[in-house]
Every structure is written in structure tokens, then in C-alpha cells.
Amino acid sequence: MSNKNYLSIYAKSFNWAGFFLPQKTYQKCSSLYDFCRTVDNIADDDGELDSKKKNLLIFKNDFFNKNFNNIIIKNMWDLMDRHLISIKIVEDLFDGVESDLNKKVQLNNKKDLLIYSYRVAGTVGLMMAKILDVKDDNSMKAAIDLGIAMQLTNISRDVVEDSKINRFYIKNNFDTIRDTLALADIFYKSSFVAIKEIPFKFRFAILVARRVYKKIGDRILKTGNMENYNKAGKIYINSITKVYETIFSIFDLVTLFLTKQKSSYMNNEHLLINEEIDLNERI
Numbered sequence: 136m137s138n139k140n141y142l143s144i145y146a147k148s149f150n151w152a153g154f155f156l157p158q159k160t161y162q163k164c165s166s167l168y169d170f171c172r173t174v175d176n177i178a179d180d181d182g183e184l185d186s187k188k189k190n191l192l193i194f195k196n197d198f199f200n201k202n203f204n205n206i207i208i209k210n211m212w213d214l215m216d217r218h219l220i221s222i223k224i225v226e227d228l229f230d231g232v233e234s235d236l237n238k239k240v241q242l243n244n245k246k247d248l249l250i251y252s253y254r255v256a257g258t259v260g261l262m263m264a265k266i267l268d269v270k271d272d273n274s275m276k277a278a279i280d281l282g283i284a285m286q287l288t289n290i291s292r293d294v295v296e297d298s299k300i301n302r303f304y305i306k307n308n309f310d311t312i313r314d315t316l317a318l319a320d321i322f323y324k325s326s327f328v329a330i331k332e333i334p335f336k337f338r339f340a341i342l343v344a345r346r347v348y349k350k351i352g353d354r355i356l357k358t359g360n361m362e363n364y365n366k367a368g369k370i371y372i373n374s375i376t377k378v379y380e381t382i383f384s385i386f387d388l389v390t391l392f393l394t395k396q397k398s399s400y401m402n403n404e405h406l407l408i409n410e411e412i413d414l415n416e417r418i
Contacts, residue, residue, distance in 0.1 A: 148351075151377050152344035157336060163266050166210040171228065171259055173207050178232045188236050195229055218265040224258050224417050231255035240302040245318075246407045248287075248304060253279060253408050256286035261417060267337045275418045276405065277329030281345060284322035288352045291315045292370055309361040316352045321404075323349050331391045342387045346380040347372055 153161045177191045203209040214220060231254025234240065242248050260282025264275045290297070290304045291312045298307050305311045323345060330341050350372050358364040372380075408414060 148344065148347045148372060148377070151347060151381075152340045155340035155343060160267070160337065163214060164263065166207075166214055167259070167262055167266060169207050170211040174228065174232050175255075178235045184236060184238065191229075191233065191236065198225070214262075214266060218262075218268075220262050220265050221417055224261055227254045227412065227417070228258045231258070235302065238301060240304070242304050246410065248290075248315075249283065249404060249407050250411055251304065252283040252286040252290070253412065253414075256282040256289075257408075258282070258417075260285075264333075267333055267341075269333055271329070271332040272415075272418055274329035274332035276414060277326045279414065280322045280329075281326035281341075284319045284326060284345075285348050287315055287319035287322065288348055288355075291319070291355055292351060295365060296369065309359075309364060312364070313356065316356060319352055320349075327387075328391070328394060328396050331394070338391070339384060339388055342384040342391075343381050346384050346387065347377055350376060350380055 153164060177187060177194060180187055197205055198208050201212060231251060234251065242251055257279040260278040261275055264278035269275055269278065294305065294307055294312060297304060305315050326345065330338055333341060351370055354370045358367050405414060
């Protein structure tokens with residue numbers, strides 16, 4: 136399966152936003168997504184836990200030993216070399232996925248939730264920022280924030296589905312889902328101004344991805360209670376809504392152009408992550 140198919144099949148919201156990227160950049164983002172999706176698929180496979188652990192270890196060893204017979208690994212190393220992506224970021228991603236390979240996964244507090252979300256998604260935001268030639272340190276931290284916001288949205292959407300496979304990232308009730316989406320919203324807001332530091336030709340695509348993904352959280356909140364949430368099933372964004380959010384992203388682009396505010400990031404939340412992971416070292 137080609138990189139482009141991975142994006143179009145598994146990440147429709149990202150694929151929609153990717154339409155607004157230059158073709159060469161889209162292919163790089165596809166290679167990154169291809170790698171991350173491959174790692175994720177090993178953990179989410181239907182097989183036995185021991186088998187999944189073994190398969191992840193094989194892929195991880197192939198990666199660190201630079202087994203370029205695997206085109207997914209070769210493309211990832213090309214990206215890392217070209218865009219100075221620290222191997223520590225990839226190690227963080229592996230750590231996050233490995234933490235899912237337990238009989239029961241339970242996160243007990245906000246710190247655990249943020250560290251997990253950084254590992255499986257903030258890392259992807261940071262690597263994406265490097266591919267998009269972002270240089271400003273605060274903007275790279277804000278790219279981490281956007282990844283975390285999207286992961287918190289995913290977790291809020293998949294509470295029932297995750298609980299069926301003994302993964303309890305948050306409590307299985309609507310108040311906790313609402314609180315998690317409120318936390319995600321803080322991270323979405325943190326990411327906004329920093330998009331100004333992304334080269335102009337890439338900016339609109341990121342604004343579109345941010346708006347479309349945030350809309351998933353808005354749809355979850357509209358269900359109003361756990362009963363309706365359960366009835367709604369897995370919430371997706373249809374093409375008409377994506378068109379609307381793309382139009383609204385034009386206004387975001389203008390707002391960014393006019394704003395004088397400098398990019399910053401959220402000290403309290405980042406301090407929680409930094410208790411275990413040195414984000415400055417990754418950047």
C-alpha cells in the first residue's frame with residue numbers, strides 16, 4: 136500500500152487538509168504518517184498481546200538498525216536526516232505505543248494523560264513542524280500542542296471503543312469527556328498564533344486540519360449526555376462540514392496575518408510533561 140493510500144484510508148481529515156499542501160510536502164507528510172500508522176497498527180492489531188509485542192520489537196529493531204529493505208523505515212530515516220528530527224522523538228513515539236501493549240491500560244491523572252498524548256501524537260506534531268521548516272522554538276512547542284489537542288479529541292471520541300479492549304485513558308462518563316474536550320480546547324487555542332511562524336505556503340493546510348479536527352469535539356459535546364453519545368457511535372466529519380470549516384479557515388488565515396500577538400505556550404501543562412520528558416531536548 137502506498138503512503139498516499141494510508142493517508143486517504145485512515146486519516147481522512149488530514150488527507151483533506153493535505154490537499155492544500157505542495158505535492159512534495161504532501162508526500163513527505165505521507166511518509167511520516169505511513170511510519171506512525173505502521174507502528175500504531177501493530178499495537179491495534181487483533182492478534183494476541185504477546186504476538187503484538189513481538190511484532191513491535193521486530194519493527195523497532197529494524198528501525199534502529201536501519202533496515203532499508205523496509206521502504207517505510209527508509210523513508211522515515213530520509214525525513215529524519217533531511218529535517219534534523221531527533222531520534223529521541225521517535226523513541227517517545229515507540230514508548231507511547233508500547234504503553235498500550237498491556238492487558239489493561241489505565242491513566243490515573245492529568246499528567247499521565249498529557250504524557251501519553253505527547254508520546255503518541257505530540258511527537259507527530261513536532262515532526263510535522265520540522266518537515267514544514269518551522270524554526271521558532273515556541274512554534275514547535277505549539278505544534279506539540281496541536282498534536283496533543285487532536286489526541287485528546289480522539290480519546291474523547293473513542294471512550295466506549297477503547298473500554299472494550301481494556302484501555303481506560305479517561306473515565307467512562309460524559310462529565311469526564313466534556314472536561315477532556317475543554318482541555319483539548321486549551322491546546323487548540325495554544326497552537327493557533329504559532330501557525331503564523333509556519334512558512335506561508337503550508338499555513339492554510341494546518342489551519343484547515345486544526346478546524347476540521349476540532350469540529351469532532353464540537354460534535355461530541357452536542358450529544359449532550361452519555362446515552363446520546365453511545366447512540367451516536369464513532370463521530371466523523373462529513374464532506375459538507377469539511378467544506379464549511381475550510382471556508383472558515385480563510386478567516387483564520389486573515390486573523391493570523393493581522394494579529395500582533397507573539398506565539399507562546401502553556402507553562403503549566405508543559406511543566407507536567409517536562410517532569411518526565413525534556414521537550415527542549417527534542418526540539
